[in-house]
Amino acid sequence: MTARFEADLPSGQPIIVARDVVKRYRIGEQDVLALDGVTLDIAAGEFVAIMGASGSGKSTMMNLIGALDAPSSGSLAIDGRDIGAMAADDLADLRNRTIGFVFQQFNLLPRTPAYRQVMLPLQYTHPRPTDMETQARQRLEQVGLANRMDHLPRQLSGGQQQRVAIARALVNNPKILLADEPTGALDSRTSDDIMRLFSALNSDGITIVVVTHEPEIAEWAKRRITFRDGRIVSDVRQASPQREAAQ
Amino acid sequence: MTILDSLRVALTALRSNLLRSILTTLGIVIGVASVIILVAVGNGATGEVNRQITALGTNMLVIFPDAMRVMGRSSATGSALPLSEGDVTALREKIFGVSGISGQLEESAPVVRGNLNWTTSVSGVHGDYTFVRDWPVREGRELNAQDLRAAGRVALIGSTVAKQLFPGENPIGAEVRIKNVPFQIVGLLSVKGQSAMGRDQDDVMLIPMTTARNRIVGKSDVQVDQVGRIYVKLDDQTNIKVAQEEMEQLLRQRRKNGPNSEDSFSVRNMAEFMRARTEVLSTMSYLLGATSAISLIVGGIGIMNIMLVSVTERTREIGLRMAVGGRKRDIMLQFLVEAVMLCLLGGLIGIALGVGIAWLIAYLASWPVAVSLNVIAGAMTAAGLTGIIFGFFPARRAAGLNPIDALRSE
Numbered sequence: 001m002t003a004r005f006e007a008d009l010p011s012g013q014p015i016i017v018a019r020d021v022v023k024r025y026r027i028g029e030q031d032v033l034a035l036d037g038v039t040l041d042i043a044a045g046e047f048v049a050i051m052g053a054s055g056s057g058k059s060t061m062m063n064l065i066g067a068l069d070a071p072s073s074g075s076l077a078i079d080g081r082d083i084g085a086m087a088a089d090d091l092a093d094l095r096n097r098t099i100g101f102v103f104q105q106f107n108l109l110p111r112t113p114a115y116r117q118v119m120l121p122l123q124y125t126h127p128r129p130t131d132m133e134t135q136a137r138q139r140l141e142q143v144g145l146a147n148r149m150d151h152l153p154r155q156l157s158g159g160q161q162q163r164v165a166i167a168r169a170l171v172n173n174p175k176i177l178l179a180d181e182p183t184g185a186l187d188s189r190t191s192d193d194i195m196r197l198f199s200a201l202n203s204d205g206i207t208i209v210v211v212t213h214e215p216e217i218a219e220w221a222k223r224r225i226t227f228r229d230g231r232i233v234s235d236v237r238q239a240s241p242q243r244e245a246a247q
Numbered sequence: 248m249t250i251l252d253s254l255r256v257a258l259t260a261l262r263s264n265l266l267r268s269i270l271t272t273l274g275i276v277i278g279v280a281s282v283i284i285l286v287a288v289g290n291g292a293t294g295e296v297n298r299q300i301t302a303l304g305t306n307m308l309v310i311f312p313d314a315m316r317v318m319g320r321s322s323a324t325g326s327a328l329p330l331s332e333g334d335v336t337a338l339r340e341k342i343f344g345v346s347g348i349s350g351q352l353e354e355s356a357p358v359v360r361g362n363l364n365w366t367t368s369v370s371g372v373h374g375d376y377t378f379v380r381d382w383p384v385r386e387g388r389e390l391n392a393q394d395l396r397a398a399g400r401v402a403l404i405g406s407t408v409a410k411q412l413f414p415g416e417n418p419i420g421a422e423v424r425i426k427n428v429p430f431q432i433v434g435l436l437s438v439k440g441q442s443a444m445g446r447d448q449d450d451v452m453l454i455p456m457t458t459a460r461n462r463i464v465g466k467s468d469v470q471v472d473q474v475g476r477i478y479v480k481l482d483d484q485t486n487i488k489v490a491q492e493e494m495e496q497l498l499r500q501r502r503k504n505g506p507n508s509e510d511s512f513s514v515r516n517m518a519e520f521m522r523a524r525t526e527v528l529s530t531m532s533y534l535l536g537a538t539s540a541i542s543l544i545v546g547g548i549g550i551m552n553i554m555l556v557s558v559t560e561r562t563r564e565i566g567l568r569m570a571v572g573g574r575k576r577d578i579m580l581q582f583l584v585e586a587v588m589l590c591l592l593g594g595l596i597g598i599a600l601g602v603g604i605a606w607l608i609a610y611l612a613s614w615p616v617a618v619s620l621n622v623i624a625g626a627m628t629a630a631g632l633t634g635i636i637f638g639f640f641p642a643r644r645a646a647g648l649n650p651i652d653a654l655r656s657e
Binding site (some may be wrong): 063066068069088089092095096097101102103105107109111112120122123124125126134168173 | 248249252259262263563565566567568569570571572573574575576577650651655
């Protein structure tokens with residue numbers, strides 16, 4: 001399927017390489033085929049939206065790309081490493097260094113000031129960086145929260161909380177930013193702000209994969225991949241009117 | 248994630264549920280507090296007992312009459328043949344190294360002075376008594392040989408009795424009636440304080456042995472010149488064990504105890520006497536020790552319970568930590584640290600409570616406070632171990648969570 005688009009691929013090296021990925025779950029007595037032979041390449045520097053209805057397999061795909069799960073068969077390489085063959089601790093390190101997660105519900109820790117939220121991934125990095133707090137504060141500046149560094153989550157608006165989460169995802173200079181319905185809990189104006197931030201980050205070179213069911217959000221991406229019943233049904237490259245308007 | 252990070256996270260978690268955290272640690276609090284109390288009280292009491300043994304002098308022996316035993320069977324209560332004046336004389340003359348000897352024939356009796364009266368322990372004693380007991384007269388004179396010979400109606404008064412019957416007055420020379428017999432007070436005993444049993448030793452009147460037999464206690468049917476128990480003081484050069492054996496030998500002869508029957512008396516030195524009391528205390532210590540072990544276990548189960556709740560409540564947080572690179576080990580360590588911290592918090596509260604109560608008991612019983620640092624360290628170690636043992640299962644459960652399910656949980 002991807003072959004048709006090869007000519008249009010950006011010049012970056014492939015950073016996510018899926019070959020015939022199958023994922024089966026067992027729910028009670030029933031086998032559920034969540035992914036049914038997905039082959040996909042995402043190059044470094046792409047801005048990809050993964051779309052599909054619930055049950056289409058897009059969340060499963062995201063879990064695999066996030067190295068939170070392994071395929072039942074087929075192979076999936078993230079940044080050149082086959083996640084099916086990695087030990088649990090190596091997967092944890094991959095998530096720590098190579099992937100930054102942004103969630104729909106922000107997943108901030110309660111009663112923890114913003115700069116400490118952002119420090120969290122660094123605390124799990126081996127070897128431990130010595131300037132964790134400086135790095136965290138720089139990231140908060142980068143996402144426009146220079147004057148909110150010591151605020152607790154409950155003192156921040158939804159959009160600000162999501163920015164803290166984005167700063168946290170960015171703090172370890174990941175190659176891939178993986179966002180699961182990042183605007184699902186935000187109003188449309190704040191959503192635009194967040195997507196504008198993603199565009200800017202993508203311009204700086206980071207690969208962005210956004211999982212969403214909202215077409216308006218997917219409009220921001222340069223490439224839209226649609227899943228249905230565990231398969232890719234469309235994979236479209238596009239000019240993004242939002243992006244151009246924003247720039 | 249370093250231990251320091253884990254400590255900070257644990258502290259935040261505990262603070263956010265402060266009341267719950269404190270209630271959870273109650274079992275640990277009680278366990279640690281009871282360890283500290285029991286050791287402090289035990290040590291304080293043992294210290295006090297030892298001090299009294301030293302004060303009494305280890306070179307003092309007490310002889311009690313026992314019920315006759317034949318073939319291991321005790322005869323009826325009260326059938327004990329009393330010790331006699333003859334025994335006192337024989338012991339004084341035949342045992343080498345006796346520096347003082349006195350009987351003590353004791354009876355509880357009301358003492359009346361004018362319209363005041365006070366029931367106290369009235370003892371008939373020999374002249375050596377105050378020397379043997381190391382209990383000199385503070386004012387006035389001792390009982391002398393003339394008093395004993397003539398069965399004089401004279402008495403020494405203990406300070407408690409003096410306080411009751413002669414408030415603010417000098418009792419020397421005054422007259423009191425014991426069982427309606429008039430006595431003249433000739434001496435005021437020095438203050439001796441509480442005994443190891445908590446008895447007020449100053450609540451006494453001492454009168455001549457002869458007078459006691461004739462007028463207060465009455466005569467025994469089987470022994471006309473009974474003397475109650477006998478206190479013997481040995482001089483410092485005498486081996487107490489040897490002297491004790493000689494005394495037992497002599498008394499067996501005099502009381503006609505056959506080689507097959509048990510002795511109808513017992514000779515105890517004060518050290519033995521006090522040791523028996525220490526044993527009672529140590530039995531109590533074991534019981535309290537068991538109590539604290541049980542409360543540590545119960546407390547540990549409480550900790551385990553609340554940690555399981557905490558793992559459930561914070562499932563998403565665990566998922567997040569795994570997603571940003573936390574390893575199983577990191578998650579495990581974090582929850583273990585939290586459980587240990589809960590237990591140590593309980594330990595600290597327990598120490599404060601235990602030291603407070605031990606101090607109060609010591610104050611009320613006028614013992615020295617004997618809270619030892621070793622015990623505090625030991626109690627904290629036990630609390631910490633409880634945290635590790637009972638925190639292990641919840642921590643392993645947290646570390647074993649699937650990050651996808653954890654992130655999705657509500």
